[in-house]
Amino acid sequence: MAAPLTDNEALFQFLLRMGDNTLILGHRVSEWCGHAPVLEEDIALANTALDLIGQTQMWLGLAGEVQGEGKSADDLAFLRDVWDFRNLLLVEVPNEDFGRTLMRQFLFDAWHSIQLGHLMKSSDDRIAAIAAKTSKEVTYHLERSADTVVGLGDGTAQSHDFMQTALDYLWPYVGEMFTSDAVDAAMVKAGVAPDPASLRADYDVLIKRVLTEATLTIPDSDFAHKGGRTGAMHTEHLGHLLTHMQWLQRAYPGASW
Amino acid sequence: MKNEWPLWEIFIRGQHGMSHRHVGSLHAPDAEMAIKNARDVYTRRNEGVSIWVVEANHIAASSPSDKGPLYEPSESKVYRHPTFFDIPDEVGAM
Numbered sequence: 001m002a003a004p005l006t007d008n009e010a011l012f013q014f015l016l017r018m019g020d021n022t023l024i025l026g027h028r029v030s031e032w033c034g035h036a037p038v039l040e041e042d043i044a045l046a047n048t049a050l051d052l053i054g055q056t057q058m059w060l061g062l063a064g065e066v067q068g069e070g071k072s073a074d075d076l077a078f079l080r081d082v083w084d085f086r087n088l089l090l091v092e093v094p095n096e097d098f099g100r101t102l103m104r105q106f107l108f109d110a111w112h113s114i115q116l117g118h119l120m121k122s123s124d125d126r127i128a129a130i131a132a133k134t135s136k137e138v139t140y141h142l143e144r145s146a147d148t149v150v151g152l153g154d155g156t157a158q159s160h161d162f163m164q165t166a167l168d169y170l171w172p173y174v175g176e177m178f179t180s181d182a183v184d185a186a187m188v189k190a191g192v193a194p195d196p197a198s199l200r201a202d203y204d205v206l207i208k209r210v211l212t213e214a215t216l217t218i219p220d221s222d223f224a225h226k227g228g229r230t231g232a233m234h235t236e237h238l239g240h241l242l243t244h245m246q247w248l249q250r251a252y253p254g255a256s257w
Numbered sequence: 258m259k260n261e262w263p264l265w266e267i268f269i270r271g272q273h274g275m276s277h278r279h280v281g282s283l284h285a286p287d288a289e290m291a292i293k294n295a296r297d298v299y300t301r302r303n304e305g306v307s308i309w310v311v312e313a314n315h316i317a318a319s320s321p322s323d324k325g326p327l328y329e330p331s332e333s334k335v336y337r338h339p340t341f342f343d344i345p346d347e348v349g350a351m
Contacts, residue, residue, distance in 0.1 A: 038262070040283050044297040144293055151286060 010186035011124075012066045013086060014193060016076070017183075017229050019059030020087035023077055024238070025108060026052030027245050028095060037098055044144065048105070051137040058130045078249035082239045089228035090173035092238040099152060099162035104170055106145035110206045111177045113142045114199050123191030146210045153214025164216050175224025178203070183230075264313040265291040267298075269305035277309050288312075 030049035036042035060073035095101045119131035152159040178200045187193040227233030262284040268277035285291035291310040
């Protein structure tokens with residue numbers, strides 16, 4: 001049996017979870033740069049991606065400090081392999097189409113905004129400060145993704161079908177956001193972060209309001225894919241994403257500009 | 258094109274300016290999304306503190322062919338510029 005986590009190890013894992021979520025989603029969203037259906041959305045998505053990657057620098061920067069091995073945010077982002085990532089499976093699934101991209105964004109933004117609201121009251125001042133700074137960006141992300149989900153869901157028959165298909169596909173990835181383990185228990189005990197399960201009620205109210213307005217049907221299933229945030233098992237998609245994201249540092253170690 | 262989003266004209270009030278200034282145009286399905294798109298397209302380098310959007314087809318414009326009757330009469334009326342007054346120094350810059 002593995003030795004119990006020290007508080008510092010638990011905090012490091014928690015910070016990786018926050019930073020890996022924003023890093024991997026930021027990279028996914030950045031894949032639209034130059035390819036979005038209209039110029040306005042292209043710029044909006046690029047802004048969102050940049051926000052998320054900026055947030056990653058704060059989370060992984062702090063993770064590196066807590067780890068105490070002299071690693072920077074860049075080291076953690078570009079030099080870990082797939083089994084060391086702690087992001088939700090939701091954020092690594094491929095973009096597929098614009099509808100799925102925006103639905104994924106909405107499902108994540110809703111959780112993210114609630115989570116940051118709690119983290120602003122964290123007993124760890126560094127975490128509270130990052131949450132306060134990033135929550136303004138995330139409030140806007142949520143407004144935009146919710147509006148787009150409503151616009152497309154309650155749009156044409158075709159756009160409605162795209163959004164319902166996206167919701168049906170992504171729904172099994174929602175449950176993982178609310179699973180708890182020893183890392184979460186340690187964070188709750190230290191007053192650093194809330195128990196993930198405790199966010200579910202607020203989350204359900206929020207997404208039900210938006211998805212109802214979008215005339216979409218929430219699938220009647222509690223099945224949840226798991227393994228991303230614990231690192232037990234990622235989807236086959238994360239490795240492919242990393243080959244793109246980490247290519248330069250792998251091919252030219254230490255390259256900088 | 259029937260499926261094209263309408264065009265919106267975007268006006269931004271800058272950090273130090275007093276009035277909204279036309280900065281360009283963009284497409285959006287409705288006014289709310291036009292404001293969001295304007296935020297993303299035109300204020301990403303901290304250019305503004307307020308956004309106005311107007312659907313382009315609601316703007317009435319003067320016709321270029323009316324240029325003569327509209328603007329030429331004022332060309333010869335220099336006395337309309339308040340440049341013939343002696344401004345006391347105490348007034349400062351105007």
